Amino acid sequence: MKKLFLFFYFWVGWGFTTLHGQDIPKNIKQQAEYVNLVFVDSTSKEILFDKAMAWLANEYSSVGKATKIKNQTEWVIVVKLNTEKYRYRFKGKDTKIGHFTYILSIHCKDTKYKCLINEIQYASNALPDLLGTDLGEAQPFKADEYLTEGYLQVWNFLRNNIDKEIKETMLALKLFMLKNKN
Numbered sequence: 001m002k003k004l005f006l007f008f009y010f011w012v013g014w015g016f017t018t019l020h021g022q023d024i025p026k027n028i029k030q031q032a033e034y035v036n037l038v039f040v041d042s043t044s045k046e047i048l049f050d051k052a053m054a055w056l057a058n059e060y061s062s063v064g065k066a067t068k069i070k071n072q073t074e075w076v077i078v079v080k081l082n083t084e085k086y087r088y089r090f091k092g093k094d095t096k097i098g099h100f101t102y103i104l105s106i107h108c109k110d111t112k113y114k115c116l117i118n119e120i121q122y123a124s125n126a127l128p129d130l131l132g133t134d135l136g137e138a139q140p141f142k143a144d145e146y147l148t149e150g151y152l153q154v155w156n157f158l159r160n161n162i163d164k165e166i167k168e169t170m171l172a173l174k175l176f177m178l179k180n181k182n
Helices: 002-020 045-059 144-148 151-178
Strands: 033-039 068-071 076-082 086-090 093-098 100-109 112-122
Touching: 033 151, 045 076, 045 100, 045 112, 045 151, 086 151, 093 151, 100 151, 112 151
Parallel strands: none
Antiparallel strands: 033 112, 068 076, 076 100, 086 093, 100 112
């Protein structure tokens, strides 16, 4: 009986997540926002700043073309980036469904840094009604026709993949910053 209950519990939970998408962390304005504060023992803000710049150059070869603000007096790096471009099998066709843009900020202080990812917005013409929509919106469609056409499943597919991509980005930064502490 206990196994049956556990199976049912996980099956319902999986179905809910699949239909309704992941819970996306949000700020006070109910917009998607990811924050990670990491302590790095005995490391100066100068070293953390240089490591963050090296990580950006390593991870994003196109950062030179992106909007980049490097403020060494405040020890802050702000970069506007794009997520991967996603495809989805929709109505029997492999369809481009687009990408998001977001702001990555790295604030360095002695022994710690804060990584902030926000202003995560849909930035593709593949779904023109969603242009500029924040990742935090669980149901961005206004008309019922979109719900019947499966657009909500496409939106949740995007949300889940972008959520995963952002978490992997934050983890990659953390591992890079903790590697070879100086």
